[in-house]
Amino acid sequence: MRHARGKEGDAKMVQRAPKRHVLDFEQPLVELEDKITELKQLAVVQNVSVDEEVGRLSEKADRLRNEIFAKLTAWQQVQLARHPLRPYALDYVSALNTEFVELHGDRTFADDAAIVGGFMTLNDRRVMMIGHQKGRDTRENIRRNFGMPQPEGYRKANRLMRLAEKFHLPIVTLIDTPGAYPGLGAEERGQALAIAENLKLMAGLRVPVVSVVIGEGGSGGALALGVADRIIMLQHAIYSVISPEGCAAILWKDQTKVKEAADALKLTAKHLLSFGVIDRVVPEPPGGAHRDPAAMADTLGQVLYEEVNYLSHVSPTVLRERRLKKFLNMGYFEQESP
Amino acid sequence: MSWFRRERRGVQPIQKKAIPDGLWKKCDLCGEILYVKELEKRLWTCAKCGNHFMISTQQYIEILADPGSFRETHTGLISGDPLQFKDLKKYRDRIREYHEKTGMEDAMVTGFASMDGRDVVLAIMDFSYMGGSMGSVVGEKFARAAQDAILRRRPLIALSRSGGARMQESIYSLMQMAKTAAMLSRMSEEGLPFISILTNPTTGGVTASFASLGDVIIAEPKALIGFAGPRVIQQTIRQDLPEGFQRSEFLLDHGMVDMIVPRDELRRTLEGLLDFMCARAASAPDQEVKDDSQSPAVS
Numbered sequence: 001m002r003h004a005r006g007k008e009g010d011a012k013m014v015q016r017a018p019k020r021h022v023l024d025f026e027q028p029l030v031e032l033e034d035k036i037t038e039l040k041q042l043a044v045v046q047n048v049s050v051d052e053e054v055g056r057l058s059e060k061a062d063r064l065r066n067e068i069f070a071k072l073t074a075w076q077q078v079q080l081a082r083h084p085l086r087p088y089a090l091d092y093v094s095a096l097n098t099e100f101v102e103l104h105g106d107r108t109f110a111d112d113a114a115i116v117g118g119f120m121t122l123n124d125r126r127v128m129m130i131g132h133q134k135g136r137d138t139r140e141n142i143r144r145n146f147g148m149p150q151p152e153g154y155r156k157a158n159r160l161m162r163l164a165e166k167f168h169l170p171i172v173t174l175i176d177t178p179g180a181y182p183g184l185g186a187e188e189r190g191q192a193l194a195i196a197e198n199l200k201l202m203a204g205l206r207v208p209v210v211s212v213v214i215g216e217g218g219s220g221g222a223l224a225l226g227v228a229d230r231i232i233m234l235q236h237a238i239y240s241v242i243s244p245e246g247c248a249a250i251l252w253k254d255q256t257k258v259k260e261a262a263d264a265l266k267l268t269a270k271h272l273l274s275f276g277v278i279d280r281v282v283p284e285p286p287g288g289a290h291r292d293p294a295a296m297a298d299t300l301g302q303v304l305y306e307e308v309n310y311l312s313h314v315s316p317t318v319l320r321e322r323r324l325k326k327f328l329n330m331g332y333f334e335q336e337s338p
Numbered sequence: 339m340s341w342f343r344r345e346r347r348g349v350q351p352i353q354k355k356a357i358p359d360g361l362w363k364k365c366d367l368c369g370e371i372l373y374v375k376e377l378e379k380r381l382w383t384c385a386k387c388g389n390h391f392m393i394s395t396q397q398y399i400e401i402l403a404d405p406g407s408f409r410e411t412h413t414g415l416i417s418g419d420p421l422q423f424k425d426l427k428k429y430r431d432r433i434r435e436y437h438e439k440t441g442m443e444d445a446m447v448t449g450f451a452s453m454d455g456r457d458v459v460l461a462i463m464d465f466s467y468m469g470g471s472m473g474s475v476v477g478e479k480f481a482r483a484a485q486d487a488i489l490r491r492r493p494l495i496a497l498s499r500s501g502g503a504r505m506q507e508s509i510y511s512l513m514q515m516a517k518t519a520a521m522l523s524r525m526s527e528e529g530l531p532f533i534s535i536l537t538n539p540t541t542g543g544v545t546a547s548f549a550s551l552g553d554v555i556i557a558e559p560k561a562l563i564g565f566a567g568p569r570v571i572q573q574t575i576r577q578d579l580p581e582g583f584q585r586s587e588f589l590l591d592h593g594m595v596d597m598i599v600p601r602d603e604l605r606r607t608l609e610g611l612l613d614f615m616c617a618r619a620a621s622a623p624d625q626e627v628k629d630d631s632q633s634p635a636v637s
């Protein structure tokens with residue numbers, strides 16, 4: 001039953017070869033790599049040895065990559081987290097070569113393609129996978145609303161989480177959204193309520209929940225899949241209460257101050273780990289997940305398996321107590337003696 | 339924290355109006371000029387259009403609680419500026435300024451009170467403190483108030499007015515949404531009532547967490563209530579928003595709140611609701627289980 005599907009070939013759709021997209025700060029590196037590829041092709045055509053030159057350039061590329069990635073700014077991290085070639089939830093599902101049975105619909109109004117979910121295998125384990133899903137091209141992005149869910153997306157997630165609890169399946173969520181959609185219909189159908197109900201449900205679930213921010217962790221729309229026993233971020237993922245753009249517009253009253261806002265929000269995986277808000281950072285391949293999606297999927301698959309295995313040994317009562325305590329401990333304030 | 343103990347500097351918001359200060363006030367919904375004495379008698383609601391003016395937390399306590407019954411809890415919690423956040427201004431300076439301006443420690447006051455003799459826990463937000471934004475202190479106070487309600491088996495009543503999560507605390511403020519919701523999950527299991535009152539305006543992270551999770555949700559008339567702010571929505575969809583969009587009446591029409599209750603009927607309504615909702619709270623939880631096993635449906 002590999003990739004059983006609802007209405008369309010969701011899992012297959014995202015496998016189309018994506019177009020090229022190079023960020024400003026990636027440019028010198030990509031140019032160098034292009035040169036290496038060119039040289040190798042030339043060697044084949046003209047039957048000459050270029051090993052020495054390729055070796056030299058490869059070393060140079062490694063050095064350059066290390067240099068660029070050692071001092072990434074917060075804004076560059078944001079750009080990486082939003083990279084159009086970055087793997088999305090369904091890319092991981094297909095790369096992991098798992099069994100995946102996608103389930104659709106909130107049973108009330110619609111099926112929101114900005115959130116996908118279903119039964120999934122992780123090696124010898126069975127889990128419920130729920131994730132935000134962005135589109136790879138314009139057509140798919142319109143269908144998936146750029147990964148910005150409507151209330152129906154959250155209600156589908158809610159339904160699937162309750163299913164998982166009923167059948168004692170651990171839950172894996174893959175978070176990647178700019179935020180919940182701020183639209184007219186979304187308000188009419190209770191966007192706030194849909195998010196709030198997920199937060200409450202997740203806090204009390206009797207099955208393990210592992211959440212991984214794989215790209216953008218955009219505010220409440222991300223958290224609505226993120227009340228987990230283990231909160232994990234990929235190395236170049238971001239997670240914050242508001243986008244740098246929104247923050248700049250409100251606090252700086254100037255939409256161009258995105259770099260300042262990105263810095264101030266301390267939204268990188270490294271920061272959040274140091275705050276103790278997240279539990280683990282998963283390293284990405286050199287240059288970021290989009291440079292080697294297969295390697296990234298491999299690592300993520302291992303991490304998920306490991307985490308789910310570990311949590312599966314904890315009793316439901318202890319799980320819930322620990323989860324409540326974990327979130328009650330979140331906050332930073334000073335207590336004056338009265 | 340010496341900076342916090344400083345005296346109020348008497349900073350008052352500058353009010354631009356031609357009307358003599360103190361005697362008259364203009365309704366910002368219908369434009370009617372209203373006599374302040376009359377407004378006070380009407381609990382700060384417009385006689386012409388029913389607009390509910392924003393009032394202080396103290397005034398809400400007087401409206402909701404039996405006279406003299408309110409005992410404030412969980413004071414002395416001050417935001418710690420976890421990110422050392424600085425935009426055009428330092429967050430630390432903002433905290434101090436708002437404290438000086440409002441005399442409040444943060445945007446929520448919690449406490450014990452009685453309503454018609456029944457003990458309740460109150461959590462009241464205040465928009466005048468940094469737009470009623472929810473950061474670590476608001477989240478902690480709400481969680482502790484819910485904890486009080488659980489330990490003493492009392493109903494919890496929250497009154498919200500908030501621009502949402504406090505940006506200056508970034509991930510910490512986001513996590514308060516999960517924290518408050520998690521405590522309410524526990525309250526539900528305990529069979530304890532939580533009533534949420536939404537007032538003008540309640541948006542963002544507060545609407546998307548505890549404020550929407552009331553067993554019963556009450557809105558004051560004409561309050562702006564929503565997830566995204568109207569300006570953000572307008573910029574996103576690039577079309578005019580319908581008349582009355584995101585107002586209490588719109589929410590009632592769309593099934594998002596149980597009732598719209600004018601301020602002068604709030605207390606009576608709450609008392610009536612609690613009569614129905616407190617039966618289980620009064621009984622010990624283990625008794626409950628015994629009763630279930632004896633139900634005719636099982637035998």
Ligand SMILES: [Zn+2]
Pocket residue numbers: 365366367368369370384385386387388389
């Ligand atoms: Zn009026």
